[in-house]
Amino acid sequence: MKMRVAIMGAGLSGLSCAIELERHGIHPTILERRSRVGDRFINGEVFADIFSRPVKDEVRYLAENHQIYIQPPSNINELILYSPNQQATLKGPIGFVSIRGRHEESLENQLARQVKSKVHFNAEESYEDLLREYTHVVVATGDAEYVKRIQAFEVGLTVTLKGTTVEGAFSRARVICWFDQRFAPHTGYGFLIPFSEKEATLVLAYPEYKGISAYDKDELWKRFQDRASRDLGQSLKVTDSFEVNEYIMGIAESPRLGNTLFVGNCLGTIMPLMGFGQFPSILSGIYAALDICGIEKYEDLIASIRSSYYNSLALRRFVESLDNDGIDKVIKLLNGYWGYKLIHSKINFLKWAGYAVRTLSPVPTFDRTVQERRASDVQPHTDQQ
Numbered sequence: 001m002k003m004r005v006a007i008m009g010a011g012l013s014g015l016s017c018a019i020e021l022e023r024h025g026i027h028p029t030i031l032e033r034r035s036r037v038g039d040r041f042i043n044g045e046v047f048a049d050i051f052s053r054p055v056k057d058e059v060r061y062l063a064e065n066h067q068i069y070i071q072p073p074s075n076i077n078e079l080i081l082y083s084p085n086q087q088a089t090l091k092g093p094i095g096f097v098s099i100r101g102r103h104e105e106s107l108e109n110q111l112a113r114q115v116k117s118k119v120h121f122n123a124e125e126s127y128e129d130l131l132r133e134y135t136h137v138v139v140a141t142g143d144a145e146y147v148k149r150i151q152a153f154e155v156g157l158t159v160t161l162k163g164t165t166v167e168g169a170f171s172r173a174r175v176i177c178w179f180d181q182r183f184a185p186h187t188g189y190g191f192l193i194p195f196s197e198k199e200a201t202l203v204l205a206y207p208e209y210k211g212i213s214a215y216d217k218d219e220l221w222k223r224f225q226d227r228a229s230r231d232l233g234q235s236l237k238v239t240d241s242f243e244v245n246e247y248i249m250g251i252a253e254s255p256r257l258g259n260t261l262f263v264g265n266c267l268g269t270i271m272p273l274m275g276f277g278q279f280p281s282i283l284s285g286i287y288a289a290l291d292i293c294g295i296e297k298y299e300d301l302i303a304s305i306r307s308s309y310y311n312s313l314a315l316r317r318f319v320e321s322l323d324n325d326g327i328d329k330v331i332k333l334l335n336g337y338w339g340y341k342l343i344h345s346k347i348n349f350l351k352w353a354g355y356a357v358r359t360l361s362p363v364p365t366f367d368r369t370v371q372e373r374r375a376s377d378v379q380p381h382t383d384q385q
């Protein structure tokens with residue numbers, strides 16, 4: 001029987017999987033629920049080098065190793081971190097910006113242009129239907145809810161995201177991040193991510209826990225917007241807005257079920273500390289393709305992504321224990337030697353800080369998981385290569 005591969009979802013992980021499969025002569029059937037690639041709100045997102053180490057430059061890495069070509073709208077050379085009473089300015093090669101959603105130059109549209117196979121839009125096929133027709137199914141729906149119908153999925157946290165596109169005057173190379181429990185509870189964060197000199201995404205994200213409904217979401221947003229306008233020294237004109245509720249950051253019990261492979265958010269590629277998941281999502285798609293082609297084993301390739309997830313979750317639990325004074329202290333520390341080291345050294349911050357936090361203080365809610373994984377985590381591995 002001839003190998004037939006179906007990919008559910010034409011997002012980052014699904015399209016990357018298709019590109020890698022095609023490089024090895026396999027042409028998958030790509031099924032996308034929406035009517036076009038990236039058919040959702042437009043927003044700026046960040047590729048942050050410190051979370052991708054030992055890879056130093058994700059764009060170059062993908063081009064050199066997998067012939068996946070990304071044209072980012074800008075490099076990030078400056079990161080400003082604000083806490084209630086402190087500011088840290090970090091300069092150097094921090095990462096790059098990507099545009100997401102229905103923008104012509106969005107990351108998903110750039111990837112789609114590199115795929116030769118047809119993308120079938122408005123696809124209604126269920127996983128069960130696909131299993132009957134295809135030898136392999138890649139679940140790339142970006143949606144943990146879908147995975148939960150197929151297998152166990154452990155939710156690390158759910159997050160509320162509210163964002164706007166704002167017009168103003170921005171430096172394309174400067175990303176700004178705010179931490180303040182008064183508008184971003186549980187050590188959430190606000191970001192300004194410019195995707196041109198005139199347009200930026202202003203987004204606020206914070207975990208949802210019991211009692212969070214006690215917060216007035218509009219009031220939190222107003223406080224954040226006021227603070228951002230004040231720090232930017234300009235009033236921001238809102239041209240679009242979006243809201244994502246109960247955005248799940250978690251991990252699938254198993255990366256595979258027979259010949260079904262889970263990739264991207266369906267695998268567990270969003271790192272809970274700051275919600276970054278683009279690069280691991282792309283990698284997981286590539287890794288699934290390498291497995292399907294019989295080149296390498298998926299479980300081995302994604303081991304470092306899973307490990308990073310648990311490290312990132314441990315760090316999230318740690319930062320959530322900080323109050324505003326604690327956050328001020330961390331930001332003060334980063335404004336100088338430690339901030340410089342963070343950006344310019346080759347240290348795999350996520351790996352070592354996460355490991356230290358997990359060793360010194362096991363994550364209360366995830367004791368069971370952490371204990372279970374600890375044995376495999378102490379094995380040396382190359383992160384996210």
Ligand SMILES: Cc1cc2nc3c(=O)[nH]c(=O)nc-3n(C[C@H](O)[C@H](O)[C@H](O)COP(=O)(O)OP(=O)(O)OC[C@H]3O[C@@H](n4cnc5c(N)ncnc54)[C@H](O)[C@@H]3O)c2cc1C
Nearest residue numbers: 009011012013032033045046141142264265276277278281
């Ligand atoms: C507001 C926001 C801001 C973010 N900011 C950052 C950031 O700054 N940096 C970062 O690294 N990460 C960020 N992330 C996370 C990052 O976007 C995700 O980790 C990444 O997009 C996941 O890729 P994916 O392939 O799993 O899913 P996606 O790229 O979302 O693709 C999933 C695709 O599957 C389709 N689909 C869904 N269900 C079905 C179905 N049943 N059948 C067929 N198709 C289906 C969807 O329509 C979609 O096209 C952010 C996420 C959000 C929501």
